[in-house]
Amino acid sequence: MEDHQDAQTAENDTEEFKAQAAGEPAAASADELQERVQALTAQSEEYMQRLARSQADFDNFRKRTIREKEELGKYASSKLISELLPVIDNFGRALETSPEGEGSESFVKGVQMIHRQFENVLLAEGLTAMETIGQPFNPEFHQAVMTVESDEYEEGIVVEELQKGYLLKDKVLRPAMVKVSG
Amino acid sequence: MEDHQDAQTAENDTEEFKAQAAGEPAAASADELQERVQALTAQSEEYMQRLARSQADFDNFRKRTIREKEELGKYASSKLISELLPVIDNFGRALETSPEGEGSESFVKGVQMIHRQFENVLLAEGLTAMETIGQPFNPEFHQAVMTVESDEYEEGIVVEELQKGYLLKDKVLRPAMVKVSG
Numbered sequence: 001m002e003d004h005q006d007a008q009t010a011e012n013d014t015e016e017f018k019a020q021a022a023g024e025p026a027a028a029s030a031d032e033l034q035e036r037v038q039a040l041t042a043q044s045e046e047y048m049q050r051l052a053r054s055q056a057d058f059d060n061f062r063k064r065t066i067r068e069k070e071e072l073g074k075y076a077s078s079k080l081i082s083e084l085l086p087v088i089d090n091f092g093r094a095l096e097t098s099p100e101g102e103g104s105e106s107f108v109k110g111v112q113m114i115h116r117q118f119e120n121v122l123l124a125e126g127l128t129a130m131e132t133i134g135q136p137f138n139p140e141f142h143q144a145v146m147t148v149e150s151d152e153y154e155e156g157i158v159v160e161e162l163q164k165g166y167l168l169k170d171k172v173l174r175p176a177m178v179k180v181s182g
Numbered sequence: 183m184e185d186h187q188d189a190q191t192a193e194n195d196t197e198e199f200k201a202q203a204a205g206e207p208a209a210a211s212a213d214e215l216q217e218r219v220q221a222l223t224a225q226s227e228e229y230m231q232r233l234a235r236s237q238a239d240f241d242n243f244r245k246r247t248i249r250e251k252e253e254l255g256k257y258a259s260s261k262l263i264s265e266l267l268p269v270i271d272n273f274g275r276a277l278e279t280s281p282e283g284e285g286s287e288s289f290v291k292g293v294q295m296i297h298r299q300f301e302n303v304l305l306a307e308g309l310t311a312m313e314t315i316g317q318p319f320n321p322e323f324h325q326a327v328m329t330v331e332s333d334e335y336e337e338g339i340v341v342e343e344l345q346k347g348y349l350l351k352d353k354v355l356r357p358a359m360v361k362v363s364g
Contacts, residue, residue, distance in 0.1 A: 033215035040222035047229030054236045061240070065247050072251070076258035080307055087300045094292040104286035110276040111293055118269045125262055 077125055078168055084122070085166060085174055091115050092164075130165040132158045132176045141165060143175045147182030157181045259307055260350055266304070267348060267356055273297050274346075312347040314340045314358045323347060325357045329364030339363045 028036075095115060098108045130141055137144060137156050142165065150159050158178045165176025210218075277297060280290045312323055319326060319338050324347065332341050340360045347358025 044226040058240045077262040080259040099286040101285040103283040104281040
């Protein structure tokens with residue numbers, strides 16, 4: 001908007017110069033012409049600078065747009081995957097307590113297959129579960145909900161995972177909820 | 183790139199004009215000055231036009247970018263949801279044949295709950311299953327894999343659904359695979 005107004009002002013200015021240049025050619029003295037040459041030179045230079053600035057702004061905007069689109073593309077499904085994490089959590093929990101009777105065998109197998117298929121789609125999208133147990137506690141990846149005594153581990157080590165943490169490509173999508181040795 | 187070169191050429195031109203204007207002020211005749219005034223006026227006008235064009239291009243690019251980003255945002259999860267459709271298909275099929283024994287009751291309930299939770303996440307994202315049976319066949323929404331005789335329906339009506347079709351917001355994400363009365 002502002003730029004457009006500039007361009008219009010520019011147009012008016014030039015009309016004025018043209019009128020001066022064409023209006024009374026014989027009557028203008030050398031001094032007057034000299035002044036016009038100087039004014040027009042300044043005017044021309046100003047436009048040239050505005051043009052260069054406008055093009056530089058355009059270039060920067062274009063570059064920023066490309067970067068933003070790449071970023072958008074890379075994490076396009078980030079929100080949806082976040083919302084699917086509770087489904088994955090429940091799926092994993094349900095399969096931990098699947099029945100073992102003969103009547104339910106093929107159903108359980110079917111559900112296990114769907115679970116794997118589901119995980120593979122998300123894996124292909126760049127989702128990975130964090131390895132936590134035995135790792136040093138790191139607030140970037142872990143959310144400590146409790147400190148516990150441990151004979152096995154020294155202080156500040158993740159000893160139990162209460163909820164899985166996930167990375168989407170190189171970003172933490174959800175930190176792992178863990179217990180830490182204290 | 184091209185624009186940048188323009189701006190550099192512009193700079194050189196102006197330097198030349200400045201040299202002319204400042205170089206030999208006393209020696210220049212009125213005719214020579216008049217010529218310079220005309221040349222500078224033309225030069226100035228050209229820059230003004232290039233500036234207006236550059237700003238108009240920038241404006242158009244900015245508007246297009248906004249539209250493209252809106253589109254990207256609206257259908258950001260389209261690819262992932264497409265890939266999840268086979269998971270949904272299998273989920274639905276598995277639940278059609280869930281066992282009824284007492285030992286598996288709570289497991290089946292759990293899986294049903296996960297299925298609903300999964301569907302609700304996708305529903306919130308804008309995914310809807312098409313209603314097909316009894317509808318006139320429409321190649322925009324339906325993929326006819328077979329024509330069958332029907333006493334119940336007149337010709338060209340969807341009589342059976344072999345695979346669910348889905349819309350994401352206002353776009354067909356996957357057409358329904360159907361049998362049509364012939």
